[in-house]
Each structure stands twice: as C-alpha cells, then as structure tokens.
Amino acid sequence: MNLRASNNSDGVVRSLSTRIVHAVFADRLGVTIFVASILFFMLYWRIGFFINDNWTIANTLANVAQGQLHISDVVYGTDSGNHPGMHIVDGKLYGRNYGIAFLALPILWILDGLSVVVPISITISALWSFGILWIGVEIGRRWVSAEIARWSSGFVALGLFLLNVLFAQPIDPRWHPIMALQILTMVSAGLLAVFLYRILARIHDRRTGLVMALVLVFGTSVGFWASIPKRHVIIAALAMLSFYGFIRSRQSDEPLHLGFRALSYAAVGISAWVFPAEAIVLFVVLAPLDIATAPSNTSRELVVVGGIFAISLLPAFLTNYLVVGNPLEPPKMWPDFHGQVDVFGSSEQPANAGNPEPSSNPKPSPEPAGNLEPPKETDHQRSLLTAIIASISAFVSKGFAAASYGVSRLAQYMEIGLDVSANEPGKLYRVFIRSGWLNLSGERGINLSILETAPVLGALFALPIAAFTRARHRARTVFDHLRPSDVFAISYSVILALLYLHRLPLYATITIRYLLPVIPFAVYGVGRVSMIRSVLRENIVPGLWTYAGIVMIGTQLWVLWLILANPIQSEAMQLHAILGFAAGGSLAVWTGLQRGMSRQLTLGLGSILVGIAAGVTTVFVLQTGLVYAHYGEFALGFVNAIVDRLAELVVSVVTKSM
Amino acid sequence: MISGRQWIRIVVGTILLLTVVSGPLVPGVSFTRAQEETDFGNGTAQISEVEFAETAVIEPLRFGGDAYILDMPPTRIAVDEVSGNPLVTYKISISSMNTTLIQTYQLSPEDTNQRVQLQFEKAEIRSPPAHLDNVDAELTLTLRNRTGKQVIDTTNISISTTHR
Numbered sequence: 001m002n003l004r005a006s007n008n009s010d011g012v013v014r015s016l017s018t019r020i021v022h023a024v025f026a027d028r029l030g031v032t033i034f035v036a037s038i039l040f041f042m043l044y045w046r047i048g049f050f051i052n053d054n055w056t057i058a059n060t061l062a063n064v065a066q067g068q069l070h071i072s073d074v075v076y077g078t079d080s081g082n083h084p085g086m087h088i089v090d091g092k093l094y095g096r097n098y099g100i101a102f103l104a105l106p107i108l109w110i111l112d113g114l115s116v117v118v119p120i121s122i123t124i125s126a127l128w129s130f131g132i133l134w135i136g137v138e139i140g141r142r143w144v145s146a147e148i149a150r151w152s153s154g155f156v157a158l159g160l161f162l163l164n165v166l167f168a169q170p171i172d173p174r175w176h177p178i179m180a181l182q183i184l185t186m187v188s189a190g191l192l193a194v195f196l197y198r199i200l201a202r203i204h205d206r207r208t209g210l211v212m213a214l215v216l217v218f219g220t221s222v223g224f225w226a227s228i229p230k231r232h233v234i235i236a237a238l239a240m241l242s243f244y245g246f247i248r249s250r251q252s253d254e255p256l257h258l259g260f261r262a263l264s265y266a267a268v269g270i271s272a273w274v275f276p277a278e279a280i281v282l283f284v285v286l287a288p289l290d291i292a293t294a295p296s297n298t299s300r301e302l303v304v305v306g307g308i309f310a311i312s313l314l315p316a317f318l319t320n321y322l323v324v325g326n327p328l329e330p331p332k333m334w335p336d337f338h339g340q341v342d343v344f345g346s347s348e349q350p351a352n353a354g355n356p357e358p359s360s361n362p363k364p365s366p367e368p369a370g371n372l373e374p375p376k377e378t379d380h381q382r383s384l385l386t387a388i389i390a391s392i393s394a395f396v397s398k399g400f401a402a403a404s405y406g407v408s409r410l411a412q413y414m415e416i417g418l419d420v421s422a423n424e425p426g427k428l429y430r431v432f433i434r435s436g437w438l439n440l441s442g443e444r445g446i447n448l449s450i451l452e453t454a455p456v457l458g459a460l461f462a463l464p465i466a467a468f469t470r471a472r473h474r475a476r477t478v479f480d481h482l483r484p485s486d487v488f489a490i491s492y493s494v495i496l497a498l499l500y501l502h503r504l505p506l507y508a509t510i511t512i513r514y515l516l517p518v519i520p521f522a523v524y525g526v527g528r529v530s531m532i533r534s535v536l537r538e539n540i541v542p543g544l545w546t547y548a549g550i551v552m553i554g555t556q557l558w559v560l561w562l563i564l565a566n567p568i569q570s571e572a573m574q575l576h577a578i579l580g581f582a583a584g585g586s587l588a589v590w591t592g593l594q595r596g597m598s599r600q601l602t603l604g605l606g607s608i609l610v611g612i613a614a615g616v617t618t619v620f621v622l623q624t625g626l627v628y629a630h631y632g633e634f635a636l637g638f639v640n641a642i643v644d645r646l647a648e649l650v651v652s653v654v655t656k657s658m
Numbered sequence: 659m660i661s662g663r664q665w666i667r668i669v670v671g672t673i674l675l676l677t678v679v680s681g682p683l684v685p686g687v688s689f690t691r692a693q694e695e696t697d698f699g700n701g702t703a704q705i706s707e708v709e710f711a712e713t714a715v716i717e718p719l720r721f722g723g724d725a726y727i728l729d730m731p732p733t734r735i736a737v738d739e740v741s742g743n744p745l746v747t748y749k750i751s752i753s754s755m756n757t758t759l760i761q762t763y764q765l766s767p768e769d770t771n772q773r774v775q776l777q778f779e780k781a782e783i784r785s786p787p788a789h790l791d792n793v794d795a796e797l798t799l800t801l802r803n804r805t806g807k808q809v810i811d812t813t814n815i816s817i818s819t820t821h822r
Contacts, residue, residue: 116682117678117681117682117683118677118678118680118681118682118683119680119681119682119688119689119690121690122676122680122681122689122690123677126673126674126676126677129673130670133666133669133670137666146662147661148662149662150662150663150665150666151662151665154662154665154666154668154669157669157673158669158672158673161676165676165680165689168689168690168691169690169691170688170690170691170692566780567720568719568727568780568781568782570719570725570782571719571721574720574721575720575721578721
C-alpha cells in the first residue's frame with residue numbers, strides 16, 4: 001500500500017513537472033536552448049556592477065527584501081544614495097524598476113536559503129556542470145550514441161566541476177541581491193530565446209526556430225546584456241511573451257486561445273511594473289492589432305482579456321499608489337534625487353569621495369549607511385484592502401490626467417523621432433548601421449551600432465527587396481505574405497525605435513541597449529526570410545563549420561592580437577565594429593545578389609555568411625564579457641583563474657571600466 | 659560494468675555530495691578559499707630613487723578614430739620599504755593641451771627592496787595642437803594613503819606628437 005501510494009505521488013510530481021516543462025519550453029529542444037543559453041551567459045557572468053545605475057536597482061531589491069519600498073539602507077554604492085535613477089518622495093528615497101526587484105525577490109530568497117546549507121559559489125559550479133551534462137547528453141545522443149554521450153559528458157562535467165572547485169572563492173551574502181538580479185536577467189534572456197524558438201517553430205519549423213533562437217543568444221547583443229542587471233533583456237522577454245501569446249491566440253482551433261490572448265496582455269501589465277514607457281509601446285501595438293485580427297471578439301472574451309490585463313497592471317499601480325498616491329504616476333515621473341538634500345541626516349561626503357581607490361570596481365560597503373534613523377511608520381504603510389479601494393478611486397480622479405500625459409509624451413517623442421529620421425539620416429546611420437567614433441563623453445569608440453553588434457540582421461535587407469520585387473509584379477501579393485505577427489514585429493520595432501531616436505546615439509549604451517527589445521523581433525524577421533530558411537533546410541553544414549572555426553580559432557587569434565598590438569579599449573571595440581559591419585554588410589549584399597548565382601552556390605554562400613555573422617558576434621560578446629569589462633569576480637572559479645592570468649598580458653584594454 | 663545511466667547518477671551524486679560537504683552542514687571542510695583582502699590605500703612606503711620615463715609619444719588611434727593616444731615607456735622607482743598597501747599616483751599634466759591624466763598603482767610589502775615598474779598604460783587623449791611637434795609635460799609621482807599624500811618626485815619631459 002505504502003509503496004503504491006508513494007509511487008502515485010511520485011507519478012503526480014513527475015507529470016506535474018512534465019507539464020510545467022511542456023508549458024514553458026514546449027519540448028526537449030526548448031529545454032536544450034534554455035540550458036545552452038544559461039551555460040553561455042554564466043561563462044562570463046561577473047558578480048558586480050557594470051554601471052552605476054545598477055546600484056539603484058540593487059538597492060531597490062535589497063530594501064524590498066526588507067519589506068519596504070523606500071530605500072533606507074544603501075547597501076551598494078555611495079552612502080548618500082545619490083545614484084542615477086534614484087527618486088525622492090516626501091523626504092524618502094525610492095528606486096526604480098520595482099517590477100524587476102519583485103521578480104528577483106524569490107531568487108534572492110532561494111540564494112539566502114541555499115547559503116545556509118551549501119556554499120553558493122560551489123552550487124553555481126555544480127549547476128553549471130549539470131547543464132554541461134544535459135547539453136552533452138542531448139547533443140551526443142544525436143551525433144554519436146547515447147551511451148558514449150553519457151560517459152563522455154559525465155567525465156567533462158565532473159572534470160569542470162572539480163576545476164571550478166579548485167579555484168572557488170566564497171561569496172559574501174551581501175552580494176546576493178545583485179546576484180539575484182543577474183540570475184533574473186540571465187533566465188529572462190534564456191526564456192527570450194525559448195519564446196523565439198516556439199514562435200518560429202509554430203510558424204515555420206523546429207529547425208528555423210532552433211537556429212534563430214541560438215543566433216539570438218550567440219549571435220546578437222542579447223548575450224552582452226544577459227548578466228547585466230538592467231531592464232532591457234527583461235522587457236525584451238516580456239515583449240516576446242506577449243508576441244507569442246498573440247500568435248497562439250490567432251488560431252481559432254487553439255483550445256487555449258483565450259488564455260493565450262490574456263497572456264499577451266498580462267505580459268504588458270508586468271512590463272508596466274518594470275518600465276511603463278516601454279509597456280505603452282507594447283500596448284499600442286498589441287491592442288489594435290489584437291482586436292482587428294482575433295478570430296472573434298465576443299463580449300465575454302473581451303471581459304476575460306480585459307480583466308486579466310487589469311489584474312496584471314495592479315502590481316504596478318499599487319506600487320505607484322503606495323509611493324506617490326497616484327497609481328498612474330510611474331517612477332520615471334517621481335522627483336529625481338541628485339543628492340539635493342541629505343536624506344540620512346549626515347553631512348558626510350559620498351564614501352568614495354576622497355578615497356584614492358580608482359573606482360572602476362565599486363565594492364558594496366558592508367556596514368549600513370551612516371547615521372541611519374529607524375524608518376518611521378507612516379501612512380504609506382496602509383493595509384492592502386484600503387490601498388486597493390483607495391487606488392480605484394484615485395484611478396478615476398487623478399488617473400486620466402497622468403494617462404493622457406503619458407500618451408502625449410509618447411506621441412511627442414515619436415514626433416521627434418520621425419523628425420530625426422526625416423531630417424537627420426546621418427543619425428539613423430550611426431544608430432543602425434555604422435557607429436564610427438561618436439563625439440560622446442567618455443571613450444568615443446566603444447558605442448557600437450545595431451548592425452555591428454548583431455550582423456545577422458543584415459539578412460533583413462531581403463525583406464524590402466522582396467517587397468519591392470513583388471510590388472512590381474502584383475501589388476496584392478506583398479500583403480498576402482504578410483502575417484499579423486509580421487505587422488506586430490514591424491510596428492513594435494518601429495515605435496520603440498521612434499521613442500528613443502531623440503536620445504540616440506548615447507554614451508554607455510555599447511550596443512544601443514535601448515533598442516535591445518527590437519533585436520529578438522528582428523531575428524524573428526530573419527527567420528521569416530525564405531532564403532534564410534532554405535539555407536537552414538538544405539545547406540546548414542558550411543555555416544556550422546564556419547561558426548565553429550571563427551569562435552574557436554578567432555577567439556584565440558583575437559587574444560593574440562590584444563597581446564601583440566596592445567590596443568586601447570576604443571580601438572579593440574572599433575575593430576569588432578568593423579568586422580561586424582563587414583559581416584552584416586556582406587549578408588545584406590548576399591540577399592540582393594541571389595539572382596545571378598546557382599541555387600547551390602547561393603545557399604552555400606548564405607550559410608557561410610550567417611556563420612560568420614554569428615561567429616564574429618560570439619567573439620565580441622566573449623571578449624567584452626571576459627576581457628575588456630573589468631568589475632567584480634567571475635561566478636565560475638576557473639574562468640576567474642584563466643582571465644586573471646590573461647589580464648596581466650593585455651593590460652591596456654582592461655585598465656578602464658567600460 | 660556500470661551503464662551510462664549509472665555513471666550519470668554517480669557524477670551527479672558526487673557533485674552534490676561535494677557541494678554539501680563544502681557547506682556549513684559539515685563544519686571544518688570548505689573547498690572555497692577567500693582571496694586575501696588588500697587594505698587598499700592604507701600603509702606607508704620609503705622610495706629612494708625615481709627613474710622617470712624620458713620620452714613619450716602622442717599618436718593617432720587605429721581603426722578610423724579621430725582621437726589620439728598617449729604611449730610612453732615605464733617609469734621605475736626603487737622601493738626601500740613598504741608596509742600595508744599605499745598607493746602611488748602617476749600624473750601627467752600637459753598644459754598646452756589643457757590635459758591631465760592620472761593612473762594609480764598599489765604597492766605591497768613584497769615590493770620592499772625592489773625596483774618597481776610603473777607602466778603608464780596607453781590612454782586616449784585629445785588632439786595635440788596642429789602646429790606643435792612637441793608638447794611639454796610635467797610628470798608627478800605622489801605617494802598616497804588614507805591619511806595624506808606626499809609628492810615623491812616631479813620632472814618635465816617633452817612628448818613628441820605625430821599628426822594624422
């Protein structure tokens with residue numbers, strides 16, 4: 001009896017986990033894409049702060065974890081809390097991106113909990129080795145045999161684990177909040193790839209989905225931002241989730257189509273908790289397109305979808321309400337904190353001032369900020385129920401003003417964006433095609449364009465060509481081939497770009513990070529190019545060899561070049577830019593040249609060019625992640641050991657933080 | 659003979675076991691080693707002799723940049739005694755270009771009785787005045803710690819400029 005009962009519960013657990021895996025990853029291939037992505041991101045995961053506004057969000061999380069929205073405990077950065085993105089309301093400091101902080105909270109709890117039982121640094125190595133084991137078995141059983149795959153990946157995984165343990169350093173718990181944020185962004189980037197896989201597998205085939213998902217991870221700037229705790233990757237993942245829900249809900253034979261429709265709106269609601277301006281962009285694309293192309297719009301459906309959307313917006317509204325009393329006034333509109341008042345009542349200078357430390361490597365101060373008064377109980381800490389009721393009434397009274405302000409701001413920015421596009425084509429060229437040496441503050445050569453950091457997007461050049469050729473023959477066919485999802489991807493990309501064009505190009509964006517959420521949609525577009533799909537279907541092998549060759553040999557040659565030529569960071573970044581530009585440009589030229597060549601030659605060349613485009617970007621992501629960026633310690637011990645030796649040889653490229 | 663599946667279980671089991679053993683549940687065993695924390699900027703040093711770099715060049719950047727870099731050979735200091743980790747800052751002031759560059763080095767007790775090489779790493783610099791083939795620069799080495807600073811030595815050199 002007992003045995004049977006335990007078997008049953010075992011079966012229930014197993015079927016539940018199978019269901020969850022199926023719901024999130026679709027199939028084994030989806031899991032493999034996710035694991036491969038995480039393994040790659042972890043390889044160059046540095047536990048630390050990339051730029052100083054990371055302090056703000058890490059402090060936000062650290063204080064949310066203490067059960068408060070305001071920041072009374074400046075755990076990271078300077079004691080005054082005067083960091084970019086900080087806000088001050090009623091004399092209290094508040095952070096930003098509360099959605100990210102709350103999403104990272106469970107991860108922080110897991111880290112804190114685990115650290116009681118196991119050392120976190122060794123656990124990270126263990127998980128990485130389990131990932132290696134999974135990937136080894138999954139790839140090996142397709143190429144050789146399952147038995148050989150198991151034996152060899154077992155040895156590799158165990159060997160790498162022991163190697164990591166050899167160099168492992170303990171991780172102080174004060175790093176847990178920043179690690180939780182980094183794990184959240186890495187998981188988001190991995191899921192982003194899984195969503196793209198599922199979308200393209202549904203529209204076309206699994207191979208297209210698989211390759212484009214891997215291209216997104218290994219061949220675009222997504223990898224660069226994966227372990228950096230900023231909003232971009234998370235917004236991209238939510239936008240892709242919304243896109244996926246939209247696509248699934250277009251099919252009336254889909255039994256869960258209403259659920260998927262609601263999901264596409266729920267992703268918008270969560271985005272609003274992360275960064276409202278970008279949620280509005282997603283909403284203005286989704287809502288009209290959804291209503292226009294849904295299989296049906298019965299009032300029951302609209303109520304369900306609207307209800308879920310409203311619920312998904314609640315966390316964002318509630319956060320805003322609790323801080324400023326207006327649910328529709330997002331953090332971006334709260335008064336900025338520039339250190340104008342001394343919040344903590346101390347007259348001390350920021351901790352780093354007068355400290356001779358070349359502060360490229362900010363360390364969190366283990367002690368709490370000086371002269372800290374215990375947080376006072378105020379009317380902000382109201383009961384949840386009162387808050388909800390009050391928030392509904394506030395929604396009606398103050399809400400509309402703020403909403404119309406938000407929409408008019410968006411319209412205003414888009415107008416400027418259109419103006420820039422029409423009158424300053426040079427700026428568009430700098431942002432999308434070739435960066436060159438921009439006259440920005442700081443180092444001028446390190447901010448690269450979209451094409452330079454995601455050269456595979458050169459293949460998108462095929463789309464206007466195809467549209468033009470078709471239009472010449474018969475105007476209607478252009479639209480025959482356009483799916484609602486294509487309209488979604490194009491509108492989202494264009495509107496997000498217009499929103500930010502007035503600020504771009506900007507320093508410290510490295511890969512035009514504001515437009516990062518556009519990248520997965522653009523890679524979706526590459527997957528929609530029929531010639532690319534022909535390449536993947538008929539002649540993928542030359543591309544794979546080219547990619548492997550560039551990554552394995554190119555990475556080493558690059559390091560050799562760094563040692564011999566001793567370039568400064570701007571020079572190294574510009575060489576990456578030139579290679580990326582050349583790879584992307586070649587792919588664009590290829591899309592236009594197909595007519596004159598035999599099909600075999602065209603496909604072979606295309607395969608190699610895609611391999612080059614992805615390869616140079618992998619080299620770029622690895623070099624920037626491992627060598628140039630210089631903050632914190634690597635999460636994996638053996639990476640730390642190797643890069644430390646390397647850094648002694650290539651000093652000039654790493655002397656300044658990026 | 660064990661099967662591949664059993665081998666996988668052994669690998670996973672070993673990794674989990676080692677992870678747990680290294681943790682707080684098994685006191686006294688830990689596979690992690692903390693790096694020695696250096697007490698940054700706290701300490702003193704005696705420096706007896708300074709051999710400044712005698713030349714330097716300002717030349718155009720590679721790969722299409724319209725900026726310039728400053729490149730110079732190392733400066734050497736003879737260190738008699740070090741306690742703690744005091745810092746040496748290396749300042750280059752070029753008044754005709756209205757430019758000051760600073761790099762910082764950390765000394766440690768192992769540097770006692772050594773000649774320490776201070777390599778001013780290549781740095782991006784604004785364009786030199788087009789009519790000048792040479793610019794004058796003042797090099798200053800300063801010993802700093804948390805309580806104060808003290809100029810070690812200073813000198814003037816001429817930096818040759820290459821124009822694009």
